[in-house]
Amino acid sequence: MEITRNRPRTVTFAGVLQLLFALAFLIVPVAGLVFGADVQAAAEAELVRQGLSPSVLAENGVHFDEGGYALVLPFTTAVIAALLAWLNLAGKRAGRILTLILQPIFLALDVFILASQASKAEYLQSILGDGANAQAVLDASARAYPAWLLPVSDGRLVFTLLASLAVIILLLLPSARAYFRK
Incomplete structure (x- = not known):
């Protein structure tokens, strides 16, 4: 006779956050595909x-x-996050273990993205030289996107950072640990 385990809310919430994280990671590359030219x-x-x-x-x-590679990383991240969510929601122990390994990497990836966004004007200025205005180039490119994209993109970054932290914490709670024990 098989014993059924009720999934704790902490695991359900972590899985839902991972699915939303996966979707959020696709916002910028999809917008880039649509508006990039x-x-x-x-x-x-x-x-x-x-x-x-x-x-x-x-x-x-x-x-x-x-x-190219600018699409590979976000799409791969989204697929992995969705797979981890499915494993966690299905109660697979491997999902929890892999999440506790990979979610901190996703967190580091978000920090890297944040740092690269903060330094893009300086990098572009170094390429263009002292006689150019790199910020004007960035501003012109930003104006080509729809007005809603910048706040959504900024919100995505904040959400994915917080979601990564929350997923890690939720899966470390005693209720989650007990659920994934054999």
Whole structure:
């Protein structure tokens, strides 16, 4: 006779947070796919307005449109987070163990994204040189996105940071530990 275990709310909440985390990680790359060509064109037009060649971006590997590796990381992260959520919601011990290993990595990834966003103006300025206005290029590219995207993107970053922390804490609680014990 099989004993059924009731899933504690802590595990359910952690799984739901992981699913929302997965969806949130897709916001920016999907927007980049949809609006990326316009954003790239706006950045290049600003460079031309400043008297610079728009090819300086491509020559230095700077792209405002999403593609290639810029899509792989967020999509892979979303798939892994969704798989971990499914394993946790299904009561699989491996899901909890893998979550406690991978969710801190996701947290570090968010911190890296935050740091790279904070330093992108300085990086672009170093590429363009002293005679250029990197912030104007960034502002022009940002204006090519719909107005709602920046607040949603900022909210996504805050949410994914907090969700990662919450998932880790929830799965370390005694009720979750007891649920995943054989």
